[in-house]
Amino acid sequence: MSETEPDAPDGRARPDFRSPEFLRAHVRDTLAFYAGRATDPxxxxxxxxxxxxxxxxxxxxxxxxxxxxxxxHALAARHFGSPAERERVRxxxxxxxxxxxxxxxxxxxxxDWHEGRAQLTDPTNHCYGLAFVLLAHAHALMAGVDExxxxLDDTVALMERRFWEPAAGLYADEADAGWRxxxxxxxxxxxxxxEAMLAAHEATGDRRHLQRALGLAHAVTQRLAACGHGLIWEHWRREGDVPWTIDWDYNRFDRSNIFRPWGFQTGHLTEWAKLLLQLDARLGERAPAWLAETAARWFDTALAHxxxxxxxxxxxxxxxxxxVxxxxxxxxxxxxxxxxAAWLAVRLGDKRFWGWYDRIWAYVWRHFVDHEHGAWYRILGPDxxxxxxxxxxxxxxDYHDMGACWDVLRALGALER
Structure with a gap:
């Protein structure tokens, strides 16, 4: 680990990053950046x-x-009990x-949205996009938007019909406007x-969503990882009758595609670690050992490199x-x-993960949080x-940034259902 980060640039003392009060306040502060300017009437x-x-x-x-x-807004409506946030969800x-x-x-x-009318500028169908459509409906339902x-049900059916590949146990990625x-x-x-299937299970109690989440996790973090030096390579392709073949060169020299970057993604290794532990918690005594084992190994690998x-x-x-x-x-x-790091610290009872949690938060507090205007900066250079x-x-x-606060609150047992 590097040396301890100093306090915030404006000289304010560093908060207790493990405090539920701090985490809730930081969500409110981040929401405030968007309040009054993000909603288009x-x-x-x-x-x-x-x-x-x-x-x-x-x-x-x-x-x-x-x-x-x-x-x-659904998370804010659910946990802050805000009718205004619930209306933003609708x-x-x-x-x-x-x-x-x-x-x-x-x-x-x-x-292109202009004067209340939409013109499609890219009609491509992305499974990535549908995953977030499903996530949005699941969180809206948990926030009390019954409609x-x-x-939610329609999106699950659409993903199944258009993208699911049973032989691979995975979803295909992209289809044109005619679903090719x-x-x-x-x-x-x-x-x-x-992630979306976990939320769908939480919202509905339907165990098929939990089983799909577990199946996806196993296919990616165990089976695909076996082809990628024990980690997960981002990019694959269909070749003939083989639905998933690793593609080591896809976007190798293109850093402009923010959704499909080349290389092992540090953040995806840790994001998978978090999801695996959330699956582990949801399954309880039925959870297979590889969930926690892979989570710890991938987190350690991400931090090491x-x-x-x-x-x-x-x-x-x-x-x-x-x-790098x-x-x-x-x-x-x-x-x-x-x-x-918080999920690993709680699940494994290992203080070194709390050490990483505090170190990462201190770095974020110093460099990423905009203490003048609010929210986090999107990208910084190496220095x-x-x-x-x-x-x-x-x-x-700031979906990831506020989401991390909610995730830590859940790990700490400081969230209601």
């Missing part, structure tokens, strides 16, 4: 914010942000159904499908040779890693310099 939410909260694109709408805003669901949803039941990846149940599957296969869509001992923080990715291939620091990588004034472009919404 004509439909949905604005998706593009600069550091000071200025909206710099009022028309582009991305399915990932549209769904993540629903999740963010507002977001209406936009999903009336703007993103297509006549064939799919959801457009991107839209979300129909959308592309050869690309990706673990990321399946990881978020696992991803922690920047000089500048602090976790880098974006490392290659098959374990050398992208040294930038992304907000979500830090968030998922501190949440995983922690800000690379852009775009705090929250499409896909961010």
């Amino acid at each position: 004509t439909g949905g939410f604005f998706h593009f914010f600069r550091d000071d909260g200025t909206v710099y694109d009022r028309r582009t709408r991305h399915l990932v942000s549209s769904t993540r805003f629903v999740v963010v 507002h977001g669901l209406r936009f999903l159904h009336e703007a993103h949803r297509k006549a064939d039941g799919g959801y457009a990846w991107t839209l 979300a149940r129909a959308g 599957l592309a050869p690309y296969r990706g673990q990321n869509a399946n990881m978020h499908a696992c 991803g922690w920047d001992a000089q500048h602090g923080g976790l880098v974006y990715g490392f290659g098959p040779d374990r050398g 291939c992208d040294g930038d620091k992304y907000h979500w990588v830090q968030a998922e890693s501190l949440a995983a 922690n310099r800000r690379l852009t004034d775009e705090k929250s472009p499409a896909g961010k919404t």
Whole structure:
């Protein structure tokens, strides 16, 4: 580990990062960045914010942000008991159904929204996107929006009908507007499908969703990992009758695709660690041993190869040779890693994980949290310099950052159902 991070840039003392009061307050503070500026009264939410909260694109709408805003507000409605937040959930669901949803039941990846009308700019069907549609409906249902149940059931059926590949025990990744599957296969869509199935099980009590989450976890973290040096490679492809063949070169020289980066993703290793332990907790005495074992091993591997001992923080990715291939620091990588550390500390009773939890949070508090305007910066360079004034472009919404706080509260036993 690196040296202890100093206090916040403005000189305020560092809080107790394990305190439930701090975690709830930080969620409220992060929500405050979006309050009063994110909701578009004509439909949905604005998706593009600069550091000071200025909206710099009022028309582009991305399915990932549209769904993540629903999740963010549903969690706030559920745990803070806010009627205003619950109304934002309904507002977001209406936009999903009336703007993103297509006549064939799919959801457009991107839209141009102008004067209350939607024009599809990318009608591609992504399983990754449907996983978040499912997650949004599950959290809306848990927040008391009963009409979300129909959308939950419809989305599960759509994923099953259009993307499920029984021989692989995994979902395919992408289909064109006519539902013709592309050869690309990706673990990321399946990881978020696992997350969404866990939420669907919590929302409905239907055990088939829990079994699907467990099946996905096993297929990715055990079977696919056996082909990737014991870790999970992001990119695969269909070759003939073989649905999943590893693709070591996909996007090797393209760092612009934020959803399909090359390399072992530090944050996905820790995000899987968190999900495996949440599965472990949900299964209880029936949980297989590989869940906790893989979670600890992947977290340790991520920190061993991803922690920047000089500048602090976790880098974006490392290659098959374990050398850093992208040294930038992304907000979500830090968030998922501190949440995983808390879950491991509680599940395994090992104080070293609390040590990592405190170290990651201290780094985030110093470098990622905007103590002037609120929310987290999206990306920093290897030496922690800000690379852009775009705090929250499409896909961010601080879903990972607030979600990590909720995840830690749950690990601590400080959340109701």
